[in-house]
Amino acid sequence: MSETIRDSHARRYRILGDALAVAVYLFLLAPILVTIPMAFGSTNALSFPPTSYSLDLFRIFFSSPSWLEPLFQSIEVALGATMVVMLTGVPAGYWIARHEFVGKALITGIIMSPIVIPTVVTGLGLYLYFSYLRINSTTLSLVLGHVAYTLPYVILMIMAGVHKLDRNLEFGAELMGAGLIRMFLTVVVPQLVPSLVSAALFAFLLSFDEVIISWFLTGSNTVTLPVRMFSALEWEVSPVIAAVSTFLTAVSLVVCIVAIRLKKWTPVDA
Amino acid sequence: MSDDPVLGSRIAHTIALKGISKMFGSVTALHATDLSVEKGEFLTLLGPSGSGKTTLLNLIAGAIGPTTGAILLDGRDITTMPPRERGIGMVFQNYALMPHMTVFENVAYPLRVRREPAKTIQVKVTAALDRVGLRGFGDRKPRQLSGGQQQRVGIARCIVYSPAIIMMDEPLGALDKNLREQMQGEIKRLHRELGTTVIYVTHDQEEALNMSDRICLMNGGQIAQLGTPDELYFRPRSRFVAEFIGESNLFSGRMNSDGRIVIAEAQLIAGPDNRWTEGTEVLVMVRPERVKIGHADGFAKGHTNVLNGEVTSTSFIGGMTRVTVKADNGLNISAKMVSGHAETRPELGARVRLCWSSSDVVVVGN
Amino acid sequence: MSPAVLIAVAIVLPPLLRIIYTSVHGPALSLTSYAEVVKSNLFRETLRTTFIIAGSASVLSLLLGFIVALHLARQPAQRRTALMVLVLLPFWTSILVKCFAFTIILGRDGIINSLLSWIFDTRIQLPLVLNRIGTLVGMTNYLIPLIVLPVLASLLAIDSTIYRAASIMGAKPARIFWTVTVPMSLPGVFAGLLSIFVMSLGTFIIPALLGGRRDQMLSNLVDFYNRQVLDWAKASSISIVLFGIAAAFIIPLILWRRRKA
Known part of the structure; x- marks a missing residue:
């Protein structure tokens, strides 16, 4: 005897729904499913599935300066942007979450605006502003541009983390005599560790993958990996891009896995 | 005032509120209020939610600033002083322990903030944990403790730095009934031993009656009555107080020339009370447990305030049984009697006779 | 800590002010570049294309995303978490990887x-690529994960006892779908649709790499004036117009969400 009652009508709908869903999942994963095998293909053909397998494309990627230099530039920019955005965004997010001040709605609106403003607009604005400051085409301008771009996401994540904390802990610490900075470092920061780590990871990945703002801000000496890839795709589609794509996907995958694991992780049981 | 060899000598402090009030936008959370708490006193702020007791507590702690008025600690104005400089301790309803610190580190926190030497911290924290019966729990994380144990940590963290005033915001609110009563005893003992001035917030009247030197009963952002538990229970000064604390039969009547009060045409005798003149409308209270209940032909002559009636409901609530009687003169009166077996309780519809002594009639007000 | 807030404003605000300044500061302080932009055929054509592509890509993504969200909502919690990876992984995948893959998949001698x-x-x-089809395929792939998350949230918010009640009362699956699932998830669907529409108004990479030369969107036009024509006043004016269009759609959404909260 079956445990559940069979309803052939409902079952037919379920099977149809499952089939459609599988098709959409396949469509979503298609880019990854195509690029990864190709990355292990041969160096002279863009065919799928590859006729022979090798690590040649990765060897080209990791040995040619025209790809390696953008890779290091991207790492440098992403690390710098993550550092600056955390140093600014964490205290700012805490302050916005916990305090009322004059013009709060306006100020948070301005800080959050890069989320809704089309990225091209932000990119052009940063380009014009940095031209005015005469720091265009420098690594600094890229770092600052990425900070402006990632800041709202970091602040939102920190605010969400702070809202989950018990306000009495902070007030209690203050009553017991702790100053603001001491309280922040000993009470707020330790409890926020999961939010801090995921915000930093997210900021790093956003910056590392960012194309549009970098497209406006890079000079010939500060080309980032995504910009290098974008201009490569604009002109010729070479097989080595499959290896670069696989590398970018692997970075995303690592960040994705860490972020999912972090959700289950709490500072208390660690 | 009392001494502890480790936690140090406690000099009890006073706190006084002068015309303090608080508005949130256009809503008045607390009307202008005067209140002073004596040295070593255990004062309870009691009241329903929204009565202003938490606002009052937050004003004293410095979590919010007052709209008008001043707060004096030992006569010194601390109205605008930031919380960390006030030297006040607080025990929170949800414990507010740092989840990332051990019990020891939690209790040591206020001492570390004060840059006390490691040796002193070790000694004081151990003494404070001893006091609350948590010797040997120092290495645990708060989450590994029961609710009662967590609140003991909260109390230890508060007494360890000898704050001038200890405030407790419904500290037992999250505990179940038995544990709550046990903890009430422990907090009372600690207060007796340490002699610190305590301001305690609760909405549980039994807790307030049991623990307090004085109770400040709040309602609608104002003090409804301030006094000892006895005063609030036996001499309530308004309908709100009479109804909020304990159960009560409330009647409205009129003062007679000879000190009697006429209620619904029945002559009731109240104790001598010269506050009101003849003809004044007054509100009168009789506590149900002071109403004697007997057979319809019971009670010898000479009893005052005798009424006949019919039982309309009985409820068995443990040690006591509540009996509601509709008197022949139309009054609904509830009486409480010590519970016996089912057969000894009056049946529904039974004819009974009620009486109470004139000294149990309290004139609440007019 | 409040200085951090000010630093944040100092990083974000000046570029916005600069772009407004540039848009009115051509040869002289005026709105001429706006007037020229609005009058130009290239701009009007691009504006129309932008709306058509953004609209159709959003609706297409909603349909496909709804299928996925329904499927996820039906799974037991544990399996749902596992299947979510299939949505999150594309969400985290670089847009460039997707564009590269679709040139391979859709190309003249591509997989299809x-x-x-x-x-x-x-x-x-x-x-199939370097035309409208390529753009739509790429954008749909990019937008689906973004709409699955809000729609799934609103599907999961539906009290499951309502489904049981409907089926006890005799409703068949199709009726339950149209009378319970659809109306009750509508707020989430609407909010999600509006936000992916606004997001697709500003897409740049996908039309640049998968779209045809004559099928570019407003973002590409901004880049064109900035990089090829070197007319920053026009580039800025188009940016401000694009920003204004996005704001016109997103501000009601924000206000609506705030009123609901």
């Missing part, structure tokens, strides 16, 4: 055309 040639045993070279 090879497959069709093999099936019909003739050489088939359907133009």
Whole structure:
């Protein structure tokens, strides 16, 4: 005897729904499913599935300066942007979450605006502003541009983390005599560790993958990996891009896995 | 005032509120209020939610600033002083322990903030944990403790730095009934031993009656009555107080020339009370447990305030049984009697006779 | 800590002010570049294309995303978490990787055309990329994960006892879907649709790499004036117009969400 009652009508709908869903999942994963095998293909053909397998494309990627230099530039920019955005965004997010001040709605609106403003607009604005400051085409301008771009996401994540904390802990610490900075470092920061780590990871990945703002801000000496890839795709589609794509996907995958694991992780049981 | 060899000598402090009030936008959370708490006193702020007791507590702690008025600690104005400089301790309803610190580190926190030497911290924290019966729990994380144990940590963290005033915001609110009563005893003992001035917030009247030197009963952002538990229970000064604390039969009547009060045409005798003149409308209270209940032909002559009636409901609530009687003169009166077996309780519809002594009639007000 | 807030404003605000300044500061302080932009055929054509592409890509993504969200909502919690990876992984995948993959999949000698040639045993070279189809495929792939999350949230918010009640009262699955699932998830669907629409108004990479030369969107026009024509006043004016259009759609959404909260 079956445990559940069979309803052939409902079952037919379920099977149809499952089939459609599988098709959409396949469509979503298609880019990854195509690029990864190709990355292990041969160096002279863009065919799928590859006729022979090798690590040649990765060897080209990791040995040619025209790809390696953008890779290091991207790492440098992403690390710098993550550092600056955390140093600014964490205290700012805490302050916005916990305090009322004059013009709060306006100020948070301005800080959050890069989320809704089309990225091209932000990119052009940063380009014009940095031209005015005469720091265009420098690594600094890229770092600052990425900070402006990632800041709202970091602040939102920190605010969400702070809202989950018990306000009495902070007030209690203050009553017991702790100053603001001491309280922040000993009470707020330790409890926020999961939010801090995921915000930093997210900021790093956003910056590392960012194309549009970098497209406006890079000079010939500060080309980032995504910009290098974008201009490569604009002109010729070479097989080595499959290896670069696989590398970018692997970075995303690592960040994705860490972020999912972090959700289950709490500072208390660690 | 009392001494502890480790936690140090406690000099009890006073706190006084002068015309303090608080508005949130256009809503008045607390009307202008005067209140002073004596040295070593255990004062309870009691009241329903929204009565202003938490606002009052937050004003004293410095979590919010007052709209008008001043707060004096030992006569010194601390109205605008930031919380960390006030030297006040607080025990929170949800414990507010740092989840990332051990019990020891939690209790040591206020001492570390004060840059006390490691040796002193070790000694004081151990003494404070001893006091609350948590010797040997120092290495645990708060989450590994029961609710009662967590609140003991909260109390230890508060007494360890000898704050001038200890405030407790419904500290037992999250505990179940038995544990709550046990903890009430422990907090009372600690207060007796340490002699610190305590301001305690609760909405549980039994807790307030049991623990307090004085109770400040709040309602609608104002003090409804301030006094000892006895005063609030036996001499309530308004309908709100009479109804909020304990159960009560409330009647409205009129003062007679000879000190009697006429209620619904029945002559009731109240104790001598010269506050009101003849003809004044007054509100009168009789506590149900002071109403004697007997057979319809019971009670010898000479009893005052005798009424006949019919039982309309009985409820068995443990040690006591509540009996509601509709008197022949139309009054609904509830009486409480010590519970016996089912057969000894009056049946529904039974004819009974009620009486109470004139000294149990309290004139609440007019 | 409040200085951090000020630093944040100092990083974000000046570029916005600069772009407004540039848009009115051509040869002289005026709105001429706006007037010229609005009058130009190129701009009007691009504006129309932008709306058509953004609208159709959003609706397409909603349909496909709804299928996925329904499927996820039906799974037991544990399996749902596992299946979510299939949505989150594309969400985290670089847009460039997707564009590269779709040139391979949709190209003249790409995977689909090879497959069709093999099936019909003739050489088939359907133009699937560097045109409207390529743009729509790329954008749909990019937008689906973004709409699955809000729609799933609103599906999961539906009290499951309502489904039980409806089916006890005799409703068949199709009726339950149209009378319970759809109306009750509508707020989430609407909010999600509006936000992916606004997001697609500003897409730049996908039309640049997968779209045809004559099928560019406003973002590409901004880049064109900035990089090819070097007319920053026009580039800025178009940016401000694009920003204004996005704001006109997003501000009601924000206000609506705030009123609901």
